[in-house]
Amino acid sequence: MSMDRGLLAVKDLDALIQAVGKTAAFLAPAAMGEGGTPRETVFRALSSAEEMSLEKVNTRLSVKGAFFPQRETLMSFEAGAIVDAPAHDRPLVIFGVRPCDAKSLLFMDKVFAGQASAPGNVTHEDPYYLQRRKGSVVIALACDEPCASCFCTSVGGHPYGTDGADILASRTGALGIDPLLLEAVTDKGRAFMAEHAALLTPAGADAPAAREARAAAAAATMPILDFSGVKEKADASFESPVWDRIARICLGCGVCTYVCPTCHCFDITDETVGSRGIRIRTWDACQYPLYTMHASGHNPRPAKRARMRQRIMHKYSYTVDTAGMVSCTGCGRCVRHCPVNLDIRQMLAAVKNDPGAAQ
Amino acid sequence: MKNPYAPMPVTIQDVVIENDLRDIKTFRLVFDSEEDRRAFSYLPGQFAELSLFGRGESPIGIASSPTEEGHLLFSVKRMGVVTSELHASAPGRRMGVRGPMGHPFPWDRLQGRDIVIASGGFAFTTLRSAITYMLHGDNRARFGKITVVYGVREPGELLYKDLLKQWQGRDDISFTATIDRPKDGWSGTVGLVPNVLKDLAPAAEGAVALVCGPPIMIKFTIPVLLELGFGGEDIVLSLENRMKCGIGKCGRCNVGPKYVCLDGPVFTWAQLETLPAEY
Numbered sequence: 001m002s003m004d005r006g007l008l009a010v011k012d013l014d015a016l017i018q019a020v021g022k023t024a025a026f027l028a029p030a031a032m033g034e035g036g037t038p039r040e041t042v043f044r045a046l047s048s049a050e051e052m053s054l055e056k057v058n059t060r061l062s063v064k065g066a067f068f069p070q071r072e073t074l075m076s077f078e079a080g081a082i083v084d085a086p087a088h089d090r091p092l093v094i095f096g097v098r099p100c101d102a103k104s105l106l107f108m109d110k111v112f113a114g115q116a117s118a119p120g121n122v123t124h125e126d127p128y129y130l131q132r133r134k135g136s137v138v139i140a141l142a143c144d145e146p147c148a149s150c151f152c153t154s155v156g157g158h159p160y161g162t163d164g165a166d167i168l169a170s171r172t173g174a175l176g177i178d179p180l181l182l183e184a185v186t187d188k189g190r191a192f193m194a195e196h197a198a199l200l201t202p203a204g205a206d207a208p209a210a211r212e213a214r215a216a217a218a219a220a221t222m223p224i225l226d227f228s229g230v231k232e233k234a235d236a237s238f239e240s241p242v243w244d245r246i247a248r249i250c251l252g253c254g255v256c257t258y259v260c261p262t263c264h265c266f267d268i269t270d271e272t273v274g275s276r277g278i279r280i281r282t283w284d285a286c287q288y289p290l291y292t293m294h295a296s297g298h299n300p301r302p303a304k305r306a307r308m309r310q311r312i313m314h315k316y317s318y319t320v321d322t323a324g325m326v327s328c329t330g331c332g333r334c335v336r337h338c339p340v341n342l343d344i345r346q347m348l349a350a351v352k353n354d355p356g357a358a359q
Numbered sequence: 360m361k362n363p364y365a366p367m368p369v370t371i372q373d374v375v376i377e378n379d380l381r382d383i384k385t386f387r388l389v390f391d392s393e394e395d396r397r398a399f400s401y402l403p404g405q406f407a408e409l410s411l412f413g414r415g416e417s418p419i420g421i422a423s424s425p426t427e428e429g430h431l432l433f434s435v436k437r438m439g440v441v442t443s444e445l446h447a448s449a450p451g452r453r454m455g456v457r458g459p460m461g462h463p464f465p466w467d468r469l470q471g472r473d474i475v476i477a478s479g480g481f482a483f484t485t486l487r488s489a490i491t492y493m494l495h496g497d498n499r500a501r502f503g504k505i506t507v508v509y510g511v512r513e514p515g516e517l518l519y520k521d522l523l524k525q526w527q528g529r530d531d532i533s534f535t536a537t538i539d540r541p542k543d544g545w546s547g548t549v550g551l552v553p554n555v556l557k558d559l560a561p562a563a564e565g566a567v568a569l570v571c572g573p574p575i576m577i578k579f580t581i582p583v584l585l586e587l588g589f590g591g592e593d594i595v596l597s598l599e600n601r602m603k604c605g606i607g608k609c610g611r612c613n614v615g616p617k618y619v620c621l622d623g624p625v626f627t628w629a630q631l632e633t634l635p636a637e638y
Contacts, residue, residue: 074364077412080453085365117607121462121621124606127360238635265610268364268603272413279364279412284609291611292601292637295417295438298574300600300614300637310637314613321616 005207006193006200007172007179014049016199021047024091024135027066028052029059043094054096054175057147058331062261063101064108066094067132070258071282074128074268078276091135093192095169100152100331102140102164104261107319107327109133111264116323137192139182140165142211144218149332151345154225157330160215167192170211181207227326227348231317234351238309242354246312246347247305249340254285256311256334256342262327263311265291286310312347363606366410366455367395369431373450377434379515383481384446385422385434388456399459401425402466403488404597404625407458408605409433409445417441418602418620421459422484424491426498431456434484434518460605461624464489464569464595473503475561475589477580479510479552479572483518485597486571490526499531506561510537510552510576514545535559553579556587563588570596581628591629598624598631598638614638 008016020026029041030051040060041053075085110116112129143150143159152158162168166189169180181203184190193200237243257263267284271277284291287307293299301307319327328344335343373387386409390396401407403424408416417439423432437446448454464485474493478486486507493502507526511517517536526534537548537555548555552572568584570577577596584594600612600619607621615634617623626634 075362080412081368082365082412085362111608114607117618117621121607124363124608125360126606126608127362130360264608266603266608268416268609270413270415275413277413281609284603284611286610294599294601295442306637310613313615318613318616 004184004190005203006182007203008182008200009179010176012199013052016196017046017049019196019199020093024093026093026095028095029054029056032060052096054141057143057145057150058098058333061259062104062331062333063094063097064104064261066092067129067136068108068264071280072128074279074281076278089132092132093137093139095139096141097138097165098143098331099140099159099161099165100157100329101261102138103157103161103329105138105164107262107323107325108264110323116319118322137166137188138164139167139169142168142170142215142218144171144214146218146222147332149335150222150330151225151332152330153219153222154227155326155328155330158215159218159222160211170214172210181211225345230348230352231320233354234313234317237351237354240354242350243305243309246350247308250304250308250342251340252287252304252307253339254287255337255339257285257287258283259333259337261329261331262315312344312351316348363457366408366457367399368392369454369456371448371450371452371454372430377518382437383434383518385432386445388431388433389429391453401459402463403492404463404485405459405461406624407456407460409441410455410457411441411444412455414441414444416457418605420485422487424488424495426492426495436481457605461620464625469567470501471503473562473566474505475566475568476507477552477556477568477570477572478508479576480516482571482573483509486569487519487522489569490532494532503565505532506559507532507534508537508552508555508559509535510539510555512539513542514538551579552576553583556580557583560587567593567595570594591632592627594628596626596628596631598626600638
């Protein structure tokens, strides 16, 4: 049985979590701390709907950690030989992923499947990411009230966008009171809805039109910034003083990279006790000088200007070449979390309007 | 799905101290499994990650040639945690190798051409692989004249001394080892690589140049080659950048939109001219 559309009552969310929990982990935004009012939320494995917190526009950390954890064991070893290379996790159902994060998965999939690379290069698949991803269902939650730092519509996204989602959930009225409209985007989403059809009620024939109207209203609250030509201008401005002006204020803390849904840099290190140990990978950041420093001490990106330029060029120029897409989804986290209020939108405008660009 | 992060088990068979400073050693590694040995199919110019559990990994150019069957050679300078541990390792130690990684020198394009090699210092390792490969009986006829300039600061820094002697005695390769400044006991060529190359003036017509060395050598060698008439497409270089994964995901080795590990480490001068100098 296939199912394209259905209504999920708020009271049935818990039943859905229980049903999913039999075979998979159910992840959704929840308060970062234990209990209390959620100032910030993160994706957590939930055992009841009470823990879920959908009020925030977005989670502090993006959805990437569900597939590419901040720290994970690649393999364990003993006496110089691998004893275990774990790869299998429980399947994941991730609920409440905002469309900007869902869209980021299209890019991350390319990176970890080895598709963000020139033809003629060897394709390397990352088993850790891909196995988690393969066993996942992504249920996006449309945004009715994008915040001031959101700019998805300026980078090809939409507060009701379905890119990267298996199912799009959207409000039919008040959050936490009125039912959510679930619409399948992919076959995987359709199968999930069929599996849990008992919890869904039919949506009226006017549901798509109502959703369309909400989508248009949400998008209308967002100014559209014109980033056209930014790649060409950034490529031509590589040596421009504009990067000094942008980098001057930056502390180099790297928070922009940790909260970013598409930053995927990592380090690989070994941790040992005696002759036993684990090889782990942890998120790393291009904003740190050690990140690129050679063993000789030579550093190809020795200055903040070069590292800041790297981050912006990577999102807006390099991945256009390697993966065919801008790899910024406009989630606005780097804007919200920067301790010195750097704003990538202003940086892009500065690059675009840079009179010092080489011809 | 094959796990590209899992090293293939190998055993150190032999260790050779290469230089007077004793901080460069060549490690001969043999695969523990016949299946891995066969799977590790490479060409000169590629590199691999040497893996020591408990310490980490280092990306190192492959110094052996695929014509030297049965083992791999890596010449490693003692620099950090992994390479220091490696230098403290004796034959018989088990370790890991991941690879081969990156693109080799463009052998399809090198076929039928004269080959000019300009190399300085420690960067000679993958060129040892290339020269051994070209001089092998099965391959020598596929290439024209082979001219090599290999420069170091002083004689004690020359790698692969026995092999160099053999090459200098052959008539199918012009091999010039040079040192920066005169030194007692050295009767060979004296001079910096770009200057020696300029004096030798190898014909650019139908030739390709392979250039590996420290940045300062490359900086002064490129103009000499261009002046000799080499086009940017016919000057081939090998880059190094810090790496972790070696498979284009961890991010740190990029030069503009190119990853040294995946798109390189071999690039032509024509390519590098279009890329930022972040290497």
